[in-house]
Amino acid sequence: MRNIKITIEYDGKRYLGWQRLGDSDKTIQGRIEAVLTQITGEKIEIIGSGRTDAGTHARGQVANFKTDSPLTSDKLLNQLNHYLPWDIIVKKVEEVPERFHARYNATGKQYSYYVWNNPIPSAFERYYSHHISQKLDITKMNSACRMLEGTHDFLGFSSLKKSKKTTVRTIKAITITSEGDLLQFKFEGEGFLYNMVRIMMGTILEIGAGTLEANIIDDVFMSKTRKNAGMTVPAQGLFLDCVEYK
Amino acid sequence: MRNIKITIEYDGKRYLGWQRLGDSDKTIQGRIEAVLTQITGEKIEIIGSGRTDAGTHARGQVANFKTDSPLTSDKLLNQLNHYLPWDIIVKKVEEVPERFHARYNATGKQYSYYVWNNPIPSAFERYYSHHISQKLDITKMNSACRMLEGTHDFLGFSSLKKSKKTTVRTIKAITITSEGDLLQFKFEGEGFLYNMVRIMMGTILEIGAGTLEANIIDDVFMSKTRKNAGMTVPAQGLFLDCVEYK
Numbered sequence: 001m002r003n004i005k006i007t008i009e010y011d012g013k014r015y016l017g018w019q020r021l022g023d024s025d026k027t028i029q030g031r032i033e034a035v036l037t038q039i040t041g042e043k044i045e046i047i048g049s050g051r052t053d054a055g056t057h058a059r060g061q062v063a064n065f066k067t068d069s070p071l072t073s074d075k076l077l078n079q080l081n082h083y084l085p086w087d088i089i090v091k092k093v094e095e096v097p098e099r100f101h102a103r104y105n106a107t108g109k110q111y112s113y114y115v116w117n118n119p120i121p122s123a124f125e126r127y128y129s130h131h132i133s134q135k136l137d138i139t140k141m142n143s144a145c146r147m148l149e150g151t152h153d154f155l156g157f158s159s160l161k162k163s164k165k166t167t168v169r170t171i172k173a174i175t176i177t178s179e180g181d182l183l184q185f186k187f188e189g190e191g192f193l194y195n196m197v198r199i200m201m202g203t204i205l206e207i208g209a210g211t212l213e214a215n216i217i218d219d220v221f222m223s224k225t226r227k228n229a230g231m232t233v234p235a236q237g238l239f240l241d242c243v244e245y246k
Numbered sequence: 247m248r249n250i251k252i253t254i255e256y257d258g259k260r261y262l263g264w265q266r267l268g269d270s271d272k273t274i275q276g277r278i279e280a281v282l283t284q285i286t287g288e289k290i291e292i293i294g295s296g297r298t299d300a301g302t303h304a305r306g307q308v309a310n311f312k313t314d315s316p317l318t319s320d321k322l323l324n325q326l327n328h329y330l331p332w333d334i335i336v337k338k339v340e341e342v343p344e345r346f347h348a349r350y351n352a353t354g355k356q357y358s359y360y361v362w363n364n365p366i367p368s369a370f371e372r373y374y375s376h377h378i379s380q381k382l383d384i385t386k387m388n389s390a391c392r393m394l395e396g397t398h399d400f401l402g403f404s405s406l407k408k409s410k411k412t413t414v415r416t417i418k419a420i421t422i423t424s425e426g427d428l429l430q431f432k433f434e435g436e437g438f439l440y441n442m443v444r445i446m447m448g449t450i451l452e453i454g455a456g457t458l459e460a461n462i463i464d465d466v467f468m469s470k471t472r473k474n475a476g477m478t479v480p481a482q483g484l485f486l487d488c489v490e491y492k
Contacts, residue, residue, distance in 0.1 A: 011369045057370075081366065089369045120327065123257045123335045124303075124374075 001066045004108075005096045006046075008032070008061045011087040013127045013236070015062065017054040018061070028052070028088060032063070035083040039076070040069040049102045049109070050241040053195075055235040057128065060091070060242035064102040108172075108244035111187045112238045113201045119182040125182060130237035136183070137206035144184075144207045145174035147217040148200055156220035157200050157229055158193035167193055167224075174200075186241075195232055202237060205231030247312045250322065251342045252292075254278070254307045257333040259373045259482070263300040264307070269482045274298070274334060278309070281329040285322070286315040292485045295348045295355070295489040299441075301481040303374065308336070308486035310348040346491075354418075354490035356431045360483045364427040371428060376483040382429070382454035384422060391420035391431075393463040394446055402466035403446050403475055404439035413439055413470075420446075432487075441478055449476030 020030040029046060036044040046065040052058055071079070074092040080090040089195050114129035119185050121131050148157075148171060155167040171189040177185070183203065187197050203220070206212035212230055220229045256274050266276040275292060282290040290308040318324070319339040326336040360375035362368050367377050394403075394417060401413040417435040424430070431450065433443050451467070452458035458476055466475045 010368045077366075086367070086372050087369050089367055091366055118321075120337055121332070121335055123255045123333045126332050128370075 001068055001098070003064055003066055003096050003098050003100055003200050005062065005064045005092075005094045005100060005102065006032075006080070006090050007092040008058060009062065009089045009091055010058050011127075012052060012057045015054065015085060017056065018048055018050075018052045026038050026093055028058075028061075029063075031084060031088055032080070032090075033078055036065065036067075036086050037123065038083060039079045040067050042067055042069065047102045049106045050240075052240055053235040053238070054076065055127075056234075056238045056240070058240040061240050061242040062102050062106070062245075063213075064096065064100055070145050084241055098108070101175070102243070105245050106191070106243050106245050108188065108190050109192060110189075110241040110244075111192070111197045112241050113185045113197060113233065113240045114239070115183040115185070115205065116181060117183055122181075127236050130205075130233050133203065133211070136205065136234070137210065138208070140210075140214065141176060141208040144204045144214050144217060145176065147214060148174055148204075152221050153224060154196055154200075154221075155224040156226055157203070159195040159199070160246075163193075171192065171198070174204075179203070197238060198232045198235070199226070199229050201230075201237075202233045205233065206230040234242070247314055247344070249310055249312055249342050249344050249346055250319070251308060251310045251338075251340045251346060251348065252278075252326070252336050253338040254304060254309065255337055256297060256304050256307065257337045257373075258301050258303045260333060261300065263302065264294055264296075264298040264492070274304075274307075275309075277330060277334055278326070278336075281326055282311065282313075284329060285325045286312055286313055286317070288315065293348045295352045296486075298486055299372075299444075299481040299484070302484045302486070303482075304455070304486040307486050308348050308352070308489040308491075310342065310346055348489075351491050352437070352489050353492050354434065354436050355438060356487040356490075357443045358485045358487050359431045359443060360427040360435070360481065360485070361431070361451065362427060363429055370428075373482050375428065376451075376479050378451065378455070380455050382451065383456065384424075384454070386456075386460065387422060387450050387454040390450045390460050390463060391422065393460060394420055394450075398467050399445075399470060400439055400442055400467075401448070401470040402472055403442050405441040405445070405472070406439055407476070409439075415439065415442070420450075443484060444478045444481070445475050447476075447483075448479045451479065452476040 003028040016026045018028045046063040048063045114123045116129040116131045119133040151170040173188045175186045262272045264274045292311040294309045323339040362375040362377045365379040367492045397416040419434045421432045
């Protein structure tokens with residue numbers, strides 16, 4: 001059987017998230033599988049690099065699937081984009097070795113989180129950022145980013161209750177850039193726990209707003225207690241930028 | 247009576263354009279007037295700097311209205327944004343001299359038009375740009391911009407049949423910038439005729455695609471004939487950036 005890797009961009013606004021939910025046509029995975037089944041005549045299941053939550057967007061989600069279809073990669077790309085809704089776009093289709101697995105083989109991921117930092121909301125950023133009226137302190141937030149970078153046990157920065165598997169993760173870099181009132185927080189790491197970006201982000205923002213002190217980060221690393229960290233920020237500001245493979 | 251100037255940002259996607267149409271709640275002007283009437287208890291009519299078409303966006307549309315309301319500018323701003331839908335945002339409210347008129351006093355306008363130039367569409371730019379698959383020649387388009395700049399009779403680059411008033415206009419600059427596959431065409435001028443930006447843009451794009459020669463621009467200036475110019479590009483790529491006043 002052939003193994004096909006696809007790179008996907010989607011606007012998550014209208015969807016319940018990546019993961020298929022029964023027959024719902026409101027999930028990204030479900031939509032792509034339905035079109036693949038239609039194109040190939042086979043019952044196809046795709047494996048994503050990971051889930052994204054309802055409302056979260058992707059510029060470079062990756063998935064793979066097995067098929068006996070003789071359609072070329074170019075033909076698959078065209079057919080997918082022909083039948084998929086306008087807010088789910090397949091950017092690339094590649095034939096990969098049989099052993100390639102979009103989730104197990106991922107060696108890194110990059111997410112971006114956007115914040116609209118102005119007392120007046122934006123008509124364009126409503127579904128693509130989190131609106132914060134209060135002026136945020138960039139210096140304090142940068143210090144918080146430095147504390148979060150590196151290798152730590154991130155259990156307290158996740159929605160996991162407990163985990164049999166390790167909750168130690170390595171964050172390569174968290175960088176803040178701004179374009180006018182729109183702040184972009186870029187998270188690069190080998191892997192992230194469930195809700196980890198949204199909880200780190202909530203903590204960084206509360207430090208920037210002055211409602212939490214930066215030393216809370218060490219507290220959370222030590223106590224491994226979710227409730228000590230900041231809020232979980234809304235999903236709509238989050239973008240999965242890309243997934244890396246060796 | 248007080249004279250109030252407002253600066254407005256809107257996502258035109260869900261609307262039939264700026265201009266009020268009977269009782270429709272699908273126009274920007276109609277929506278703002280309805281809210282102002284609700285806030286002030288007066289029947290209020292607003293004067294925009296000019297119309298925008300269905301689907302066209304604005305980052306800095308300007309309008310003014312007369313009122314006896316004692317509400318401060320800050321209060322008006324808050325109340326407007328409280329009652330307006332999320333995709334119409336009032337960015338600024340200012341009290342201005344009685345003689346200020348948003349249309350007659352405008353001394354300049356800036357529009358931007360966006361083109362997504364990649365064979366594969368974008369999930370995010372669908373309603374905010376015009377999608378062109380074919381690679382565009384930036385050098386040729388820049389030459390076309392140079393020919394359009396300056397003072398000319400733009401009748402042939404408009405949807406006007408004839409005009410008793412002058413159709414001579416001055417374009418200060420047309421500049422092209424790119425961010426990845428997204429091209430931004432910025433038009434700065436003292437004023438524009440009906441559909442003038444969209445027809446100039448269609449002409450520039452056809453020159454960039456090689457289906458029209460650059461000398462067509464002189465032809466259109468000389469012949470003043472709309473049909474010699476390029477297509478009228480779709481409204482959704484167009485943004486009214488700002489309106490200038492002395």
